[in-house]
Amino acid sequence: MNSVILTTVGRLVAALLLIFSFFLLLRGHNLPGGGFAGGLVAAGAFVLVMLSEGVPTARRLLGVDPAKLLGIGLLVAMASGFPALFIGKPFLTGMWDKTVWPVLGKVGTPLVFDTGVYIVVLGVVCMIVFSLGGEDAED
Amino acid sequence: MGQLSVIAIAIVFGAAFIAPWLHRRLGDKCGIVLGLVPLAAAVLYASMVPTIAAGGAVAFRSEWVPSLGLAFDLRIDGLSLLFLLLISGIGVFVTWYAAGYLHGKKDLGRFYLYLFGFMGSMLGVVSSDHLVALFVFWELTSISSYLLIGYYHTAARSRASALQALLVTGTGGLAMLAGILLLGRMAGTYRVSELNALDAAALVAQPGFAAVLVLILLGAFTKSAQFPFHFWLPNAMEAPAPVSSYLHSATMVKAGVFLLARLHPLLSASPLWMPIVAPVGAVTMLLGVAMGLGQRDLKKILAYTTLSVLGTLTMLLGIGTEAAVKAAMVYLLAHALYKAALFMCAGSIDHETGTRDPDAVGGLRRAMPFTAAAALLAGLSMAGFPALLGFVGKEYFYKALIATDGQGALWEILGVSASVAMFALAATAAWKPFFGPLLPTPKHPHEAPWTMWIGPILLGVAGLKAGLFPGISGGMLIAPSVHAVLGSADHEIAYKLWHGWTLALGLSGVTVALGIVLYLAAPRIRAASARFAVLGRLGPERCYELLLSGTLGFADWLTRTTQNGYLRNYLLTIFLFTAALVLWTLPSELSLPDSSALIPLQFLPVVVCLLIIAGAVAACLALSRFYAILALGVVGLGVGMLFFLFSGPDLAMTQILVETLALVLFVLAFYRLPLFSHYSKLGTKIRDGIIAAGFGVVMTLVVLAEMGAGGADMSVSKFMGESSLPLANGRNVVNVILVDFRALDTLGEITVLAIAALGVWAIMRLRPKNTEKGGDK
Incomplete structure (x- = not known):
């Protein structure tokens, strides 16, 4: 797929998609969005790069092995469950800080959990798409 | 003091996990350091001796799953303490022994991981007061012993033996779990201390108690290798010597005997206890020595004598009188000490000479003086020579048999025959290799390193000391454990080496005389036994093999029939099955909604639905994959649009994103697929069409039914909607x-x-x- 237009615009759109994915992740608790949708959009960004510039470039831009993303995401999501245990609540009970931060809004363990979901979804899609679009299927 | 019982288990499990790391740092020396861990545990347990000898118990309790009534209950009484000291004490020597026996092996760290995991599980089994926790530790011993027996995992025989041990003991463990659960429901408690304090006669009279008894006995019999489950134990001799020494002396195989003793106060009240347990034990006792006489391998000989001893212990517990229980506890202690030592000596002989055939080794006493001394002490105890603990054990064994009513002299004859054979086998295993003329062996024999003889020597000396001064071990260890097994403390228990000129002493004399005769005849029996090898192929082991291959064959057939690898067949199965289930239950609930409950037709949704239908039809008719994928995309996006129209923006967004990525995936997969080469036949198409349409109709009915019966139950949705902001921000x-x-x-x-x-x-x-x-x- 050697299209000049796609190559030129691809990265730009991918960057926009990434920003949009963060936006979805952060607003998810109150408005449509969330970690799952955000993760899919972020994955979409890397899929776009892969289609326009090939798997190696997409891998390089992602920077992390997708397999590691799976582990990191699961750990982040699981870690968000532990703070509740310290105050004697069941695992994964949501805990919130009431201050409203700029950009982030209210911060709490569910947001951390959602970030974990985001990372896992990004990892899953990238892993599947990269391996299907594998190096040998290039050119 | 209760915490000590947990700390001891925790340090052993902890040592298991640092063992591989320690091995990388220290190499072979790690074994000597690791040996300090069971030593520390043994010291902790020894500190409990005064409390328990005074009739107390050490208990620890921590809630585990309170909502299910599960607690992590440890309770150490006399019986537990006897086992705990044996497990941790022999554990020290086994750990050191392994450092010498397996020195230079790259995966020694892994070996210690398994060994300490096993040790911790065994400690858990004997100190648990809760039957469910006991079961968990029990299964852990099965799993860790599987890994230990299969340590030489590149040898097929070793793997097969390990699997056999796991399957036999694991199956028994499952039966035991069923028995435990039934017992818990019947008695209303899973705590051993409470169960043993219950009115046993009333509980035993309940209907279905026979099932409880049989199921729990199955667990104990498989673990302790009682007939007809005995075959796994000799096969487990594929394991390295330290493992055999540990598993078959004080730990794994004694777990079954432990369970029988643990639940003795309750289970022995059943009228079925004695008729089942005592004969099974007796058969195992005789079978063990009889088969042992025919073996040409020191380790196998020891394995079969272990089998025989386990049978003896089971038989004594089955008889269950005070004298029998007393005999069982002394015999158990004596056996653990001498058998661990003898297995280690046999391992050393193998290690230093390269053979384990009793007819091929002899006169090693000069080359291996320490090993010879250790083997001699242990062997004398095994043979039941005066002044050693084995003698005391045998005396009590005979006394218990003499005191047993009924069947005339049957018990005495059985007991004496087993002991005679035991004497001959003890001489074969402990005397024959070291005395007589020196025989040439594959390797030039020399003494094993100190790590390999220190344990057997100390264990042998312990047997001698306990025999000479039976009052000390008797008062501290035996009496409390007998009290625990009998469930009451009002028994006068005195231990003596010398009982006077009694019938038991006379029987001992007969045993020694006949034993010497049998020992002299032993080589001829071994030579003749080859002719009977075919009999072994007809035993229960054959059943195991048939069962195993049958199960594997069935699983193979089932997998090949149900897992045919075609996505279309899986989909057909799912659709048909779901439709059948729905149609089976639906008619009774189906009441179509009246038209007022339905939203009137609107322009936009109708157009979207038509688009979806058009997409689906196009996908079916498409002549190339690419068009089919595009058409399916129309269907997916249409569904996303419907979500939008009926105010589900989250769903719609996710649906569209997934649809987009799915399209990309399809296109990528596409590269790798062959071209559409053949199309479905007309018949197949019609069949698929009917199924698809039928499934659509069924799903429509489900939706209508959901709306019909007074509307769907909205309470969950309402709760979520109302509490999402206040409860979850x-x-x-x-x-x-x-x-x-x-x-x-x-x-x-x-x-x-x-x-x-x-x-x-x-x-x-x-x-x-x-x-x-x-x-x-």
Whole structure:
């Protein structure tokens, strides 16, 4: 797929998609969005790069092995469950800080959990798409 | 003091996990350091001796799953303490012994991981007061012993033996679990101390108690290798010597005997106890020595005598009188001490000479003086020579048999015959290799390193000391354990080496005389036994093999029939099965909604629905994959649009994103697929059409039924909608459900997603390699 237009615009759109994915992740608790949708959009960004510039470039831009993303995401999501245990609540009970931060809004363990979901979804899609679009299927 | 019991188990498990690291740092010396861990545990347990000898118990309790009534209950009484000291004490010597026996092995760290895991599990089994915790530790011993027996995992025989041990003891363990659960329901408690304090006669009279008894006995019999489950134990001799020494002296195989003793106060009240347990024990006792006489391998000889001793202990517990229990406890202690030592000596002989055939070794006493001394002490105890603990044990054994009513002299004859054979086998295993003329062996014999003889010597000396001064061990260890097994403390228990000129002493004399005769005849018996080897192929082991191959064959057939590998067949199965289930239950609930409950037709949704239908039809008629994929995309996006129209923006967004990525995936997969080469036949098409349409109708009925019967139950939706902001700080209910209300479900789902991704990755990674290989050939 050697299209000049796609190559030129691809990265730009991918960057926009990434920003949009963060936006979805952060607003998810109150408005449509969330970690799952955000993760899919972020994955979409890397899929776009892969289609326009090939798997190696997409891998390089992602920077992390997708397999590691799976582990990191699961750990982040699981870690968000532990703070509740310290105050004697069941695992994964949501805990919130009431201050409203700029950009982030209210911060709490569910947001951390959602970030974990985001990372896992990004990892899953990238892993599947990269391996299907594998190096040998290039050119 | 209760915490000490947990700390002891914890340090042993802890040592298991640092063992591989320690081995990398220290090499072979790690074994000597690790040996200090069971030593520390043994010291902790020894500190409990005064409390328990005074009739007390050490207990620890911590809630585990309070909502299920499960607690982590440890309770150490006399019986537990006897076992704990044996497990930790012999554990020290086994750990040191392994450092010498397996020195230079690269995976020694892994070996210690298994060994300490096993040790910790055994400590857990004998100190648990809760039957469920006991079961968990019990299964852990099965698993860790599987790893230990299969330590030489490159040898097929070793793997097969390990699997056999696991399957036999594991199956028994499952039966035991069923028995435990039934017992818990019947008695209303799972705590051993409470069970043993119950009115046993009333409980035993309940209907169904026979099932409880048989199931629990199955667990104990498989673990302790009682006939007809005995065959796994001799096969487990494929394990390295330290493992055999540990598993078959004080630990693994004694766990079954321990369970019988533990639940003795309760279970022995059943009228079935004695008729089942005592004969099974007696058969095992005789079978063990009889088969042992025919063996040409020192370790196998010891294995069969272990079998015989386990039978003896089971028989004594089955008889269950005070004298019998007393005999069982002394015999158990004596056996643990001498058998651990003898297994280690046999291992040393194998290690230093290169053979384990009793007819091929002799006169090693000069080359291996320490090992010879240790073997001699242990062997004398095994043979039941005066002044050693084995003698005391045998005296009590005879006294218990003499005191048993009924059947005339049957018990005495059985007991004496087993002891005579035991004497001959003790001489074969402990005397024959070291005395007489020196025989040439594959390796030039020399003394084993100190790590390998220190343990047997000390164990042998312990047997001698306990025999000479039976009052000390008797008062501290035996009496409390007998009290625990009998469930009451009002028994006068005195221990003596010398009982006067009694019938038991007379029987001992007869035993020694006949034993010497049998020992002299032993080589001829071994030579003749080869002719009877065919009999072994007809025993219960054959049943095991048939059962195993039958199960594997059935599993193979079932997998090939149900897992045919065609996605279309799986889909057909799912659709038909779901439709059948729905149609079975639906008619009784179906009441179509009246038209007022339905939303009137609107222009936009109708157009979208038509688009979806058009997409579906186009996908079916498409002549190339590419068009089919595009048409399916129309269907997916249409569904997304419907979500939008009926105010589900989250769903719509996700649907559209998934649809987009699915399209990309399809296109990528596309590269790798062959062209559409053949199309379905007309008949298949009609069949598929009917199924698809039928399934659509069924799903429509489900939706209508949902709306019909007074509308759907909206209470859950209402609760979620109302409490998402106050309880979870979020206005987006869908997201709040995902990350807060049902976060655990989501955690499970993303784990599944991750595993699926790994699966795809693995398939894609492995496939090209395979084709390359195929190309090379």
